Amino acid sequence: MTKSSKSTLIYLSPLIVGGIALFMGAYAIAPSDVLRILTGQLAGEEAETLKAIVLSIRLPRILLAGIVGLGLSVSGATLQGIFRNPLVDPYILGISSGAALGCAVTIGFLPWLPVQVMAFAGGLLAVSLAFAMARTQGEITRLALILSGVIVSSFFTALVSAVKFLVDPHALQNIVYWLMGSFALADWQMVTIAAIGIGLGAIPLVAMRWRLNALSMGEEEARLLGVNLRRERFIFIASATLIAAIAVSVSGIIGWIGLMVPHLVRMVSGPNHKSLIPLSMAGGAAVMILSDTIARDLTAFDLPVGIITAVIGAPFFFYLMKRQSSQLWRG
């Protein structure tokens, strides 16, 4: 298969996986009925229930999983490029925990505020801290950045626990359920929020994607090539953070997707960000829909999808670390 036909396949994969996922679910609906619901041909007493399941439960859930998967992957690909470090993503850098703290604080203490505001603020704070900590000695080394991410992540996770401890039981229940990382609560309103927020963050990333190649050469070299380092780096990091924060605000913490997908795409189409960014978006959507479909159909319970991605992602990280160890420890 040629490189371009592989790329085409990746672009089509969300539609293929999403289409198949519509036919799967805990409530058995005949495939012929699903087709008739989609084309608006199913009528009758029982039809309303079936329609509700397909159009108000399965479809928004698949779309939300797709949008969040797209977002986390493009965010991961961007952060890997900016920090010239193939082992980071919003989760590793602590952005997800920062956003989670923002969400928990909002649910617990500021119920009048949209969760996305504090999620974004928390994410920005986390990434700034990780960046500042890793930067203590000039250029950021790979290992220092990952360690800073671990520190930031555990710091914010501890603060989330503190919030859980302080809030009333009802809010606690909400926070715990939502933190597990799941699309079980998906509805059309969440789909709209995710589409707008993640869309806003993704526009600059797509528009400026070629420049990530120059930024990935390191700070000094990017400047020598004519990059306005501070401005462009800020746009990339802020956009990637916005996307990750919105993702956390609608579906909790789902790790590893943003790490894995860009690698899988690089294996197929090479590291040039011009193609890596859009392909990561498509691939991320497909992988997340697939993971969520496995999560909701593997057992009779609706498993949080974060469990599935972590079970696949952690060994994947180990594999990457082994493969790149010589470079990684040299910094």
Place this chain on the structure above:
Amino acid sequence: MLSVTGLNFTHKSSTRQILNQVCFALEPGQLTVILGPNGSGKTTLFKCLCGLWPTSSGSIKLDSRELTSLSSAELARIVAVVPQDHEPPFAYSVLDAVLLGRTARVGLFASPGSLDYELAEAALEDVGISHLKDKPYTQISGGERQLTLVARALAQDTPLMFLDEPTSHLDYRNQTRVLTTVRRIMAEKGLTVLMTLHDPNLALHYADRAVLLEQGRVYCNGPAHEVITAENLSRMYDLSLEVVRHDGGSFICLKGAA
């Protein structure tokens, strides 16, 4: 062209003056080499001239404009810098690496167009490594990688080219290959070239002009064969050196070694 006057440099939170009243100018169309022992301030001077490090005082002028008044994009349209060999984080193809030279000309929200591709391919042709264009940049030899960086600088399409110790990681054959290529291209395109070098013989062989740097001061500055002499180098490196002439060429070597 580039002219430097009264340049001083001191690191923040340090009193040691790294560069002290450095003055020199580049001659158009000539290759100038900065030569000096380790710790002479060569690297610092290079970083200042590239606009990476802010100078403490003094002035660096490009034509009539002060270097510090230029944005990084403006500077990148005047000066192309060839960095020392480096390990890129991702395995970009050689052609993609050369295309990076177009960064200052491609719009913020754009990708390289057909003109950019033409210039990049022509630059690869110029340095003689067109056959490598689809190879991953991480899997070519050090000499080829240095040539890729030269091609990237050519694609940048600037009147000035600065090279930071372009031979430091290369074997003898590749040192010659890179410097001969640079020499040929600068003649073809009428470029003005500045480079730092370690090896006085390479400097003597390839440079038109030389700036000798000692403890942050310009010790000597002028045509290469007048400046790179046994007396000057013996003092600068604290060695006893002599010039050996053979077949019309001059070579610097340790006294008694030839």
